[in-house]
Amino acid sequence: MTAAALAYKFHRTKTSITLVESEQIGTVGVGEATLPHIRFFNQALGIDEVTFMRATNATFKLGIEFCDWGQIGDRYVHPFGDFGEPLQGVDFHHLWNQLRQLGLKTPLDEYSYPIVAAKSARFHHPDPDLSKIESTFGYAYQFDSSLYAKFLRTFAEKHGVTRIEGKIVEVDQNAETGHVETLRLESGQTIGGELFIDCSGFRGLLIEQSLKTGYQDWSEWLPCNRAVAVQSENVGTLLPYTRSTARTAGWQWRIPLQHRTGNGHVYCSHFISDDEARSQLLDGIEGALTTDPKQLYFMTGRRNQFWKKNVVAIGLSAGFLEPLESTSIHFIQEGITALLELFPDTAFATSDQEEYNERMGLNFERVRDFLLLHYVATERDDSEMWRHFRNLTLPESLQSKIEAWMHRGLVPSYEFSVFLPPSWIAVFMGQRKLPLAGDPRMGRIPLDDIRQYAENLHSSIRNSVDRAPDHLTFIQGTGSSSKTVPESL
Ligand SMILES: Cc1cc2nc3c(=O)[nH]c(=O)nc-3n(C[C@H](O)[C@H](O)[C@H](O)COP(=O)(O)OP(=O)(O)OC[C@H]3O[C@@H](n4cnc5c(N)ncnc54)[C@H](O)[C@@H]3O)c2cc1C
Structure with a gap:
């Protein structure tokens, strides 16, 4: 992803980009679910969706269904879209919660277009007319990430990247500055450069093994390893x-x-x-x-610095949080975007590095909090792991977010965070963390208006989803099925 993006942005400039990969070492070989932002990555590189889907065996993804999280037997979906729409400025989850307290039995999920479509196994692209219910969602892909890497390798080479197959066995640093100067391969070949991007996976070949950046271990909060x-x-x-x-x-x-x-x-x-x-x-x-x-x-956590001297760590070399919300490939995308915005000259200003490290650090912390929410917003205590989470001291940033929610159903927005309020609402509501009070402005809306509004929303979602094509038919209809791949791809 990094080589492809840099090659595309710097195509026909004097920049020369070399990609070193080792088939002997291979890749981590997992990572199939993504977030909607990946579409903008592909679009920014001019990659056509149908070609990409055929090449990677991709399917569409409208969200994640969480089973047995609040209690065994529970199910809810974290959708890529909103729950309803505000009525007179009041967010829909408040309206639903009030109706629920008055006896409404319809689950919140049924007021979200992408959830109803997902559960009915239907899919279409969002309608560009924003006044329509069929426009109220985003989507991502589920794909074979090894095939995506292969696809992007071809793309990168077409845009001028030189790919070298070989194992790096030595990293030479400048004796004075500590900057990385050359990589030595097993074959004896040496590769010099000005800026080095460490995409070497968990091992962090340059950022850790050479530059000794250090790792913040977050197993205290996310102990899955x-x-x-x-x-x-x-x-x-x-x-x-x-x-x-x-x-x-x-x-x-x-x-x-x-x-x-x-x-x-x-x-x-x-x-x-x-x-x-x-x-x-x-x-x-x-x-x-x-x-x-x-x-x-693996060990959940992040590097102390993502960018140090003339090395930027992108991918698993930068850190890893468990794939509960499909965030790792997204971190790669965030890293590339921040690097392009702060692209250095050979002076490697400390201020650029600090800005990059600050942004990426916030991204990691915000996601850590969101993942941890899944483990602590629960009534489960049926095993040692669930009991462990009951007694955990939470990061202050998450604690205050939970308090704001419980007080009146408010989700304050984080800066540099991929997950917006609807994602937090999905997990809180889906895992039985209902707020103690609602938006005070709700009191001035007549109850009958709220009921009517919810009813209309519910039936318009249902009617519209019933008219949508099923997922497989849509993939085939758009020519995105890998079974139609010509030999040449
Ligand atoms: C269990 C699990 C599930 C995951 N699920 C998801 C998911 O659903 N969604 C998601 O977004 N992400 C997921 N991820 C993360 C995702 O797999 C990675 O973010 C993604 O594959 C990128 O990995 P990478 O390129 O950083 O590292 P790697 O895949 O490890 O690639 C490292 C590269 O560096 C090369 N290399 C290393 N050392 C040398 C050397 N000495 N010389 C030459 N080359 C070298 C290797 O050959 C390889 O090409 C998951 C990760 C795990 C562990």
Whole structure:
């Protein structure tokens, strides 16, 4: 992603970009679910959606369904879109909560267009007419990230990137400044450069092994430290959403692609053995397995500095938070955007680095808080892990956010955060954290008006979704099915 974006932006300038990758080392090989912002990344590079979807076996994603998080048996969807629309300035979740207290049985999810569409396995692009209910959502993709990397490699090479296959075995730094000067490959070849982007994965070849930046370990708040991943055959309807099911010592993902389903169990090794985690995963899979289970190890947290001297860490080398809300690829995109905005000259001003580090640090902290919310906004206490979260001291930033919500259903906006109020509302409401009071302005709206408004919204969403094409038909109809890929791609 980084090489492709830089190549596109600097095409036909004097900039020369070299990408070093090692097939011997390989990639982490997971990462299939994304956030809507990835569409803007592809668009900014002039990548056509149909070509991209065919090449990566992508499906559309309208949100994430969370099962068993508030209590065993609960289900809700975190949608890429709003719940209803405000009435006389009052956000819809307040109106719904008031009706609920008066006996309304319809769940909040049924007032969100993307949720109703997702659950009905239907999809279409958002209507450009913003007055229509069919415009009230965004969407992302579920795709094979190895194929995406391959696709972007070809794209990058077409835009002037020189790709070198080889293993870096030595990193030479300037004796005075500590700046990285050359990389030495196993073959003996050396590669010099002015700016180095460390995309070497968890190992942080330059940012950590050479520049000793240090890592902030966030396991205190997000203790899951392992995952086991496996692929299976598709079974049943092709769903336009990812599923996350809470387990006794972590959670399990299910990500449907065009040609297969990705499955994984993220767990905390203090609370469950690897064998037990693997068997919990395998027990919960619907289709026949198509790969052997793959074991992964990680420590949640972030580098102390993402940019140090002439090295910028992007991707897993910068840090990792568990994939509960599909945020890692998004962090890559944020890193690229910030780097392009603050692109340095060879003086490498400290102020640019500080600004970059500040922005990326906030991005990581905001996401950490949002992920942690899933574990603490719950009534579950049926295993050691859930009891651990009951007694946890929360980061101040999350504590104050929960207090503002409980007081009157308010979600103050964070700066440099990918998750906007509707995402927080989805998790709070979906996990039984109902506010103690509502927006005081609601008192001046006649109750009958609120009832009528909710009823109209509910039926217009239902009617409109009933007319929408189903997900698979839409993929095929737009020519995005990988089965139609010409040999040449
Ligand atoms: C369990 C799990 C689930 C995930 N799920 C999601 C998800 O659903 N959504 C999401 O957005 N993200 C997810 N991620 C994160 C996602 O997989 C990564 O962000 C993404 O794949 C990018 O990884 P990377 O390129 O930083 O590192 P890697 O994939 O590890 O790539 C590192 C690259 O550096 C090269 N390299 C390393 N050392 C050397 C060397 N010495 N010489 C030459 N080359 C070298 C390797 O060959 C490789 O090409 C998940 C991660 C994990 C662990």
